[in-house]
Amino acid sequence: MDIQEIPVEIIDRIGKIKGISFPRQGHTSRVAVLETADHRYVIKKTEHGLYNEWLTEEYKALQYLSETGLPVPKVYALCTVGTSRWLLMDYINGISLREFLSGGPELKIKEKAISHFGVCLKTIHECPCPAELRKSEHLWLDAMLMKAEYNLTHFEVDGSRELLVHLKKKKPEPIENTLIHGDFTIDNVLINNGNIVGIIDWSGAAYGDPRYDAALATRPNANAFDSRRDRDIFFESYGRFRITDEEYGYFEEGLYEFF
Template identity: 60%
Template sequence: MQLADIPSEILGQIGTVQRITFPRQGHTSTVAVLETADQRYVIKKTEHELYNEWLSDEHIAMQLLQGKGLPIPKTHSFCAEHQSRWLLMDYIEGISLRQFLASHPSQEDKERAITSFGRCLRKLHECPCPMEWQRKESAWLDTMLSKAEYNLAHYSIDGNEHLLTHLKKNRPSTVQPTLIHGDFTIDNVLVRDGEVVGMIDWAGAAYGDPRYDVALAIRPKTNAFEDERDKHIFYDAYGKRRLTEEEYRYFEDGIYNFF
């Protein structure tokens, strides 16, 4: 991404860009930090049918969730241009929880960050869900399985037909739906001084099964959730029941492979 590539309607909103930098990149979008004389912004660009849809969903989600008391960026502009989509939002000062844990903090600081992570998810699941999502006719899991089937037929993903059949036949017990993030991983939570200050990448937000968020939160990664102690700290802060091993496998080893 070059400065000249950014749509003029976006640049017209923020004024002269003095500096552009590129943080660690994900797999679905190009991300840049734009610095003007008095503010920093994040701009995301996608160029793929599926990822364009996700960016649009993220924009809608963050608009609906503004003012709910959650640490999310404020959005300023969404632009569709040819085969690309652009989303401009405020920059939140912090690093991902994954980066923080990879820096080998002290045990005390590590546990404080994981505690904040668990509390953050509890706050999210207790937050009132926008009525626009609650009114949807299809249940969240039905929608996810339909999307999984579509993604399997049209895109290169980790899931396969055998796994999808298993997921359809072995649904977990029903629980009360809540507001969910839909991709609550240690990459999508920002921390500063060991405390959560931001949640990003809201494309999967919905009125859905909170166990999906929990399963993704406790996925073992280098320096994170590799032992039971990290999970105990997380669950103590989260304050709700632990997932069974079967539930964890259904969501993390199952549904997540199609997205």
């Protein structure tokens, strides 16, 4: 991605770009930080199919969430150019929790960050869910299993036919749905000076099963959730419930494989 590629509609909205930089990239989009004379923006570009759909869902979700008080980026525009889509939103000054923890902070500082991560998820799950995200013909898990079937048929995913059959047969007992992030990982929470300042990548936002968020949040990573104590700190701060090993396996090692 370079400045010449950026759609005219976006350039007209933000004005002259004085600088462009490229933060750590994900697997589904290209991301750049744009600097103008008085502001910084983030632009995300996707190409084709499933990733374009996800970017559109993120744009909608950020609009719905803008009045909730959650620390989400302000979104400005979604542009379609050929087979690509471009999303323009505010830049939030922070680094991902993954980046922070990978730096090897002192134990007390690490544990404080994990505690804040747990409180952050509690805040999401206790936030009133926007009405637009509650509109669905199906229960969240049933809808996700249908999407998993579609993704397995039409896209390259990590899950298999055998796994999907197992997930359909072994659905956990339902619990009360809440607003969920849908991809609540240490990559998608931003911190600055030890405090959480942003939550990003909301394409999976829904009125859904909060155990899904809790499972993704506690995936083992380098210097994060690599010990029982990390999980204990997280769930003590989260305070709503603690998922079982079986629930973790169903959601993180099972359903997530199709997304």
